[in-house]
Amino acid sequence: MASQAELLIRPHGRATPARRRVLEVLLGAAHAMSHAEIEAELETDVCPDRVTLYRVLDWLVSKRLAHKIAGDDRAWRFNAVAADGHGHAHFHCTRCGQVYCLSELQPAFAFSLPPGYRFDSAELTIQGLCPRCSEAA
Amino acid sequence: MASQAELLIRPHGRATPARRRVLEVLLGAAHAMSHAEIEAELETDVCPDRVTLYRVLDWLVSKRLAHKIAGDDRAWRFNAVAADGHGHAHFHCTRCGQVYCLSELQPAFAFSLPPGYRFDSAELTIQGLCPRCSEAA
DNA sequence: AATCAAATGCAACCAACTTGCACATTCGAG
DNA sequence: CTCGAATGTGCAAGTTGGTTGCATTTGATT
Numbered sequence: 001m002a003s004q005a006e007l008l009i010r011p012h013g014r015a016t017p018a019r020r021r022v023l024e025v026l027l028g029a030a031h032a033m034s035h036a037e038i039e040a041e042l043e044t045d046v047c048p049d050r051v052t053l054y055r056v057l058d059w060l061v062s063k064r065l066a067h068k069i070a071g072d073d074r075a076w077r078f079n080a081v082a083a084d085g086h087g088h089a090h091f092h093c094t095r096c097g098q099v100y101c102l103s104e105l106q107p108a109f110a111f112s113l114p115p116g117y118r119f120d121s122a123e124l125t126i127q128g129l130c131p132r133c134s135e136a137a
Numbered sequence: 138m139a140s141q142a143e144l145l146i147r148p149h150g151r152a153t154p155a156r157r158r159v160l161e162v163l164l165g166a167a168h169a170m171s172h173a174e175i176e177a178e179l180e181t182d183v184c185p186d187r188v189t190l191y192r193v194l195d196w197l198v199s200k201r202l203a204h205k206i207a208g209d210d211r212a213w214r215f216n217a218v219a220a221d222g223h224g225h226a227h228f229h230c231t232r233c234g235q236v237y238c239l240s241e242l243q244p245a246f247a248f249s250l251p252p253g254y255r256f257d258s259a260e261l262t263i264q265g266l267c268p269r270c271s272e273a274a
Numbered sequence: 275a276a277t278c279a280a281a282t283g284c285a286a287c288c289a290a291c292t293t294g295c296a297c298a299t300t301c302g303a304g
Numbered sequence: 305c306t307c308g309a310a311t312g313t314g315c316a317a318g319t320t321g322g323t324t325g326c327a328t329t330t331g332a333t334t
Contacts, residue, residue: 013311013312014299014300014301014310014311014312015300016299016300016311016312016313017299018312018313019312035290035291036290047313047314048313048314049313049314049315050290050291051291051292051293051313051314051315052312052313052314054290054291054292055312055313056312056313059312068209070207070208070209070211071207072207074207074211074213074289074290074321074322075289075290075291076211076290076291091250091254094257102250102251113228113239113263113265114239115268116267116268116271116272117228117263117265117266117267117268117271118265118266118271119263119265120231120263120264120265120266121263121264121265122261122262122263122264123261123262123263123264124259124260124261124262125259125260125261125262126250126254126256126257126258126259126260127257127258127259127260128250128254128255128256128257128258129254129255129257130253130254131252131253131254134253134254134255135253150280150281151279151280151281151330151331151332152331152332153280153281153282153330153331155281155282156281172321172322173321184282184283185282185283186282186283186284187321187322188282188283188284188322188323188324189281189282189283191321191322191323192281192282193281196281210320210321211290211291211320211321212320212321212322213321213322
């Protein structure tokens, strides 16, 4: 019985324990996770090494299974990519610093690039207060 | 005769040589500049110290005179803020890593946040190839 | 010109991330 | 099943970008 993570990984390369667990954690996360958060979530026996985690995450990103977003604390946050990848918006809470993935939100952009620029993808980041901080404020 | 930089700075605080020169450099830049690029642009007598530059940049950002954007090399890039600040789009070249400011581009977003989220501002980042890299590709 | 809050310069520090290399694992071929 | 080459992993040490604490200097108000 192969996990969802394994099914996602196999077409791209080896399904190692580290990759499986990391992707499982990301798939189950409600928000984008920092390296440290992911590390804390992992069992000690899987991936006892920070470096491996960095490499696993980079690999997932390179295979488009995860997204890498820059927070304002100069550390990366990661989240599993559900399906397509286009038009996917992020919400950054300016109070707690957390980044939430608004996968339901399919913003309608309308713009045209200046001549010479070649379009690949676009990402919308919305700043504000998350529900929890909005409550507390 | 006060420079444009000085006029922008004075309402917020002291117009020191470091602040003046840094803002001048940013105002004259065609794209978002990294700390190192700015440092290289400065005369050696103004701001001989990395730390001061960091502080000047943070100060400019805190006064909304500059923008701070995260590149994919975990270093910040800065650019002078022209006027308003809302709806201002960035173009990130995936080949050379440069970030260009598309100030003319006023994208029309249409979205509604899930309940509980409080909106403050939004930023659109477009990925692709810049004119120079597009040419070379 | 005197004053003092605000800014600077220095030196040390820190955390996030990378690199190089030896060792272990995966998984497909036989 | 088992063997082996390609692929990952683990460790130690290094690099980079950014920060902190504190003594000294400086801008602009009086």
